[in-house]
Amino acid sequence: MKNPRDIIKRPIITEQTSDFMANKKYVFEVDIRANKTEIKLAIQQIFKVKVTSVNTLRMPAKPKRYGKHSGYTSEWKKAYVQLSADSSELEFFESV
Numbered sequence: 001m002k003n004p005r006d007i008i009k010r011p012i013i014t015e016q017t018s019d020f021m022a023n024k025k026y027v028f029e030v031d032i033r034a035n036k037t038e039i040k041l042a043i044q045q046i047f048k049v050k051v052t053s054v055n056t057l058r059m060p061a062k063p064k065r066y067g068k069h070s071g072y073t074s075e076w077k078k079a080y081v082q083l084s085a086d087s088s089e090l091e092f093f094e095s096v
Contacts, residue, residue: 004042007034012078024083026090032058032077039079049087055080 012027020027030039036054043051056079061072083090 002031002034002038002042004045007031007038007042008046020080021089024085024087024089026081026083028079028081030056030077030079032075034077034079036079039081043081047090049090050084051081051087052084053082055082 007030009029009031012029017027028039028043034042036056039056040051040054043049043054056077059076059078061075064071064073
């Protein structure tokens, strides 16, 4: 099995995801090759909580320009993680 810290790259904190936190739903950037089962196990191991569901979504590359140079941003994967009702809130997000 892969290292859980390699699967979960970083949390995504925006206004919309802050609203999700009230319902114990969190958003993470994850490894693009990770599947839902691996993401679920990684979250459970890192934060010691119970995960109810995981929804994933691939964010496509976008064209970007910097002066006369053009290119694309990287493609990445996002995971919406729903915690069970009896799980505690993630300590990582309490200071937000």
